[in-house]
Amino acid sequence: MTLELVVNGRRFREPVEPHVTLLHFLRDKAGATDVKYGCGEGVCGACTVLLDGVAVNACSVLAVQAEGARVETVAGLGENGSLHPLQQELVERGAVQCGFCTPGVVLGSLEAVRLGLAGDRPTIRRSLAGNLCRCTGYGKIVDAVEAYRDRQGHAS
Amino acid sequence: MSVVRDRPARLVGRALVRHDAVEKVAGRTRYAADFGLPGMLKAALKRADLPHARLLRVDTSAAEAVPGVASILTAKDVPENTVWVDVPGQTFQVGALKARANVLADGVVRYHGEPIAIVAAETEDAALAAVELIDVDYEELAVVTDPRAALEDGAPAVHEEGNLLASWQLHEGDVDAAFGGAHAVVDQSYETQFVDHAYLEPEAGVAWLDSGDVITVRAATQVIEHFRDLARILCVPDNRVRVIAPYVGGGFGGKEDMTVEPFLALVVQRTGRPVRMIWSRSESLLAREKRHPMKLRYRTACDAEGRLVAQDIVIVADGGAYALLSALVLLYATTCAQGPYACPNVRIDARVAYTNHTPASAMRGFGAMQVALGYEGQMDLLAAELGLDPLELRRRNFVERGDTLAVGQRLDTHVALPELADRVEAALGPKPAPSTPERRVGRGVACNLQPYGRCVWLNDWASAWVGFELDGTLVVRIGVPDIGGGQASSLVQVAGEVLGVDPADIVIHIGDSALTPLTGTTTATRQLYMSGNAVLQAAGELREELRPLASELLETEPDDVQFADGGVRSGGRHLPFRDLIGAAAKREVPWHRLSIFRAPGGEAWRSDASWRGRVFPDFTYGCHAVDLEVDSETGHVEVLRYVAAHDVGRAINPQSVEGQIEGAVVMGLGYALSERVVYEDGVNLTGTFAQYLIPTAVEAPEIEPIVVESGEGLGPFSARGIGEPPVGAVAPAVAGALADALGRRLTILPFTPERVAEA
Numbered sequence A: 001m002t003l004e005l006v007v008n009g010r011r012f013r014e015p016v017e018p019h020v021t022l023l024h025f026l027r028d029k030a031g032a033t034d035v036k037y038g039c040g041e042g043v044c045g046a047c048t049v050l051l052d053g054v055a056v057n058a059c060s061v062l063a064v065q066a067e068g069a070r071v072e073t074v075a076g077l078g079e080n081g082s083l084h085p086l087q088q089e090l091v092e093r094g095a096v097q098c099g100f101c102t103p104g105v106v107l108g109s110l111e112a113v114r115l116g117l118a119g120d121r122p123t124i125r126r127s128l129a130g131n132l133c134r135c136t137g138y139g140k141i142v143d144a145v146e147a148y149r150d151r152q153g154h155a156s
Numbered sequence B: 001m002s003v004v005r006d007r008p009a010r011l012v013g014r015a016l017v018r019h020d021a022v023e024k025v026a027g028r029t030r031y032a033a034d035f036g037l038p039g040m041l042k043a044a045l046k047r048a049d050l051p052h053a054r055l056l057r058v059d060t061s062a063a064e065a066v067p068g069v070a071s072i073l074t075a076k077d078v079p080e081n082t083v084w085v086d087v088p089g090q091t092f093q094v095g096a097l098k099a100r101a102n103v104l105a106d107g108v109v110r111y112h113g114e115p116i117a118i119v120a121a122e123t124e125d126a127a128l129a130a131v132e133l134i135d136v137d138y139e140e141l142a143v144v145t146d147p148r149a150a151l152e153d154g155a156p157a158v159h160e161e162g163n164l165l166a167s168w169q170l171h172e173g174d175v176d177a178a179f180g181g182a183h184a185v186v187d188q189s190y191e192t193q194f195v196d197h198a199y200l201e202p203e204a205g206v207a208w209l210d211s212g213d214v215i216t217v218r219a220a221t222q223v224i225e226h227f228r229d230l231a232r233i234l235c236v237p238d239n240r241v242r243v244i245a246p247y248v249g250g251g252f253g254g255k256e257d258m259t260v261e262p263f264l265a266l267v268v269q270r271t272g273r274p275v276r277m278i279w280s281r282s283e284s285l286l287a288r289e290k291r292h293p294m295k296l297r298y299r300t301a302c303d304a305e306g307r308l309v310a311q312d313i314v315i316v317a318d319g320g321a322y323a324l325l326s327a328l329v330l331l332y333a334t335t336c337a338q339g340p341y342a343c344p345n346v347r348i349d350a351r352v353a354y355t356n357h358t359p360a361s362a363m364r365g366f367g368a369m370q371v372a373l374g375y376e377g378q379m380d381l382l383a384a385e386l387g388l389d390p391l392e393l394r395r396r397n398f399v400e401r402g403d404t405l406a407v408g409q410r411l412d413t414h415v416a417l418p419e420l421a422d423r424v425e426a427a428l429g430p431k432p433a434p435s436t437p438e439r440r441v442g443r444g445v446a447c448n449l450q451p452y453g454r455c456v457w458l459n460d461w462a463s464a465w466v467g468f469e470l471d472g473t474l475v476v477r478i479g480v481p482d483i484g485g486g487q488a489s490s491l492v493q494v495a496g497e498v499l500g501v502d503p504a505d506i507v508i509h510i511g512d513s514a515l516t517p518l519t520g521t522t523t524a525t526r527q528l529y530m531s532g533n534a535v536l537q538a539a540g541e542l543r544e545e546l547r548p549l550a551s552e553l554l555e556t557e558p559d560d561v562q563f564a565d566g567g568v569r570s571g572g573r574h575l576p577f578r579d580l581i582g583a584a585a586k587r588e589v590p591w592h593r594l595s596i597f598r599a600p601g602g603e604a605w606r607s608d609a610s611w612r613g614r615v616f617p618d619f620t621y622g623c624h625a626v627d628l629e630v631d632s633e634t635g636h637v638e639v640l641r642y643v644a645a646h647d648v649g650r651a652i653n654p655q656s657v658e659g660q661i662e663g664a665v666v667m668g669l670g671y672a673l674s675e676r677v678v679y680e681d682g683v684n685l686t687g688t689f690a691q692y693l694i695p696t697a698v699e700a701p702e703i704e705p706i707v708v709e710s711g712e713g714l715g716p717f718s719a720r721g722i723g724e725p726p727v728g729a730v731a732p733a734v735a736g737a738l739a740d741a742l743g744r745r746l747t748i749l750p751f752t753p754e755r756v757a758e759a
Helices: A022-029 A085-092 A102-114 A121-127 A139-155 B019-025 B124-133 B175-180 B224-234 B261-271 B281-287 B326-336 B370-386 B390-395 B417-428 B487-499 B527-554 B577-587 B654-673 B730-742 B753-758
Strands: A002-007 A010-015 A048-051 A054-057 A070-072 B041-047 B053-059 B069-073 B082-085 B099-102 B115-121 B135-140 B164-172 B184-191 B204-210 B214-219 B241-244 B275-278 B294-302 B308-318 B345-353 B439-452 B461-468 B474-478 B506-510 B562-564 B567-570 B573-576 B592-598 B618-631 B637-647 B703-708
Touching: A010 A022, A022 A048, A048 A102, A054 A102, A085 A102, A085 A139, A085 B019, A102 A121, A102 A139, A102 B019, A121 A139, A139 B654, B019 B487, B041 B124, B041 B261, B041 B281, B053 B115, B069 B124, B069 B261, B082 B224, B115 B124, B115 B261, B164 B326, B175 B294, B175 B308, B175 B345, B184 B370, B204 B261, B214 B224, B214 B261, B224 B241, B224 B261, B261 B275, B294 B370, B308 B326, B308 B370, B326 B345, B326 B370, B326 B439, B370 B390, B370 B439, B370 B730, B390 B417, B390 B439, B417 B439, B417 B618, B417 B637, B417 B703, B439 B730, B461 B487, B461 B527, B461 B577, B474 B487, B474 B527, B487 B506, B487 B527, B527 B567, B527 B573, B527 B577, B527 B592, B567 B577, B573 B577, B618 B730, B637 B654, B637 B730, B654 B703, B654 B730
Parallel strands: A002 A070, B041 B275, B214 B241, B308 B345, B474 B506, B637 B703
Antiparallel strands: A002 A010, A048 A054, A048 A070, B041 B115, B053 B135, B069 B115, B082 B099, B164 B345, B184 B294, B204 B214, B204 B275, B294 B308, B439 B618, B461 B474, B461 B592, B562 B567, B567 B573, B618 B637
């Protein structure tokens, strides 16, 4: 079957097998290697993308389910080559070590802040539970999300 | 030559943003699996379905008929199927530590998931379909899974030579006499478990044939020096194999032994085509090396003041089915088994056995971590016996500079343990009250020591190239694999510090065995120590080579020339590097430098009880404390607070140091409370992240890292290594806190809710 979808503003029209996951499609057909394969079972969150604005694990969505959808990956954030403010906070606060979980962390926590699920630190931690990280111990990621949330508060 | 004068540091000691972090957060970093070449094959492995069996027949005919299959290789197709495991990296031969493993199973499989065949096909689907169609006839063999049972007479033999993989013996003083006259004796057994590294990036790589018939493997690895092992397997000269390590998505020791590399290289050699292999998470959990489980028995005696008089320690480790780094892991365990405590009489009997489990090998802490559960448990037990505060008992026994460990190694540098203990105690404050009457709060402390740098008799070395471009920008070339700890960015800071170049004007090329000077493995908490010193040396020598020219151009004395602000300065005059290097090029003054840093060497330990000497360059010390709350009915443990203090000598990047400490603490909490690879008669039942539970942001507590800078260490600017040290003290601190809360000590890791509830 033929799949048509938009990835980071770019339109794709590609033949796709029905069993192919959105993760595989994005990495192998759409060149979106910023979407990471970490576990393939919807636990680690490294493949988090925004599907029509909603954060999903791309490994747990079939590509054909994304027919006609708008997909955003971390590479689509930021404008004119500059980092999104949340990305900036993650970098400055030392929340990026090996960086493999980072694209998923960025998109997952962006959604948490947008939905008002990033209140106090325990709440931020709960909202990050779907994004495993083995390097940082999470503290500096929580710091960054907290700082970004405060920036948003001041902005609005 | 001192390359650093007394003046305020410009870059070292500052929490600079890491250059790689910007690329990573934008999703631009090309990890091993993110790279491809036109027309590349996709490769997959047929793995053993049983933990121990004879291979009667491996029939690939049906698999070969799958459309799109390009090549299938079994053991007979591997030019040299036996890998001699030395210590990875650039070592001299160390006969006692050699062991063998097979690239592909040959006649017998010895663990569940052992590779039997490689399939390369046009698509991943075709490769996986073909793997399913490889028909293997097994004759099941008796399985041995307990290392103690494996060492008994009549145990099923994992290898013909017997199941004893390695053994270290040590006897200092007169242990039996000391026990006779002791004031108090505690005798306790402890057990640690199989643990997975569980980095987020599964093993992956791409390989191709490059010009000059060089087989090039770009893979997630901590060791680009494996090009030599690959050359042996392929039976080609060393210079026909190249390994490139892109930025790695976590290592922790799990990418120290080879993973995908030999399989990729074999397919390239066979087909001439580019090929990619990515292991699934379940494959990684199933068959990649694990942390050694250890069974420990500690008998410990002290005098009336609580000073240790004797330690009698028996260690039996499970090495799994192949040797890999087991002998070294056990050596670390043996050397560190007495903990950071002085003791005149020490006897250690350490053995590691083959079993039909996944091979055990390197993991952060490397043997020195497992024994901390034992030596710290003993300190708690003795403190209780004597009615002393646990930290006070430790204070009475801390090793000091000038002391000699039982193995014979004298401690030459500052031992900050008393200060670390004070800092932790001050940070703790009063023990919190339970949140409900049914719950109990416990507090635990633990100290540890962990070596940084490799065993001295490995004659470790590291090389680095530092040079200017004609426009005044700086380039560092060094074969360091960056596995996420900031290995590359720390080197940028060191080079920039010495030469006065802004980090934005420095580019570092890393991890390429053909194009960057070899600097050794990113293992053993050695990289800042070794490659940091290599860069320090190269940058310092380059500076001194340029100094006479700079003094001439600035019309000043050489000693008055400062390298600062992107150029050279004297008084009010400043010459940018662009002009200095332009002049150097015309005058044939070198403007780049290749240097080798050599670690101090020493005599090798030959595993007899009478050997005494230096094993490691130095140690990093730590003191941790934890408050936790236990629901004794459900066994649920909530970590309320965690304080971790380490002397890092000098923090090159304090933020990276904190990151190492915080990440290690959470990894240690997973080890303490939830992580366990479960086997049933050798069959690995742990195949998903839904079963193998690493801590999420919810389980991870708020951590207070305390970074102490004693100004003493063997790395650049007196830094000590910090990659591994903070992981060791966590489980014993948790064990102490649980004992404090429950009134009973748990001794078998992990302390799962079931075990806590039953305690």
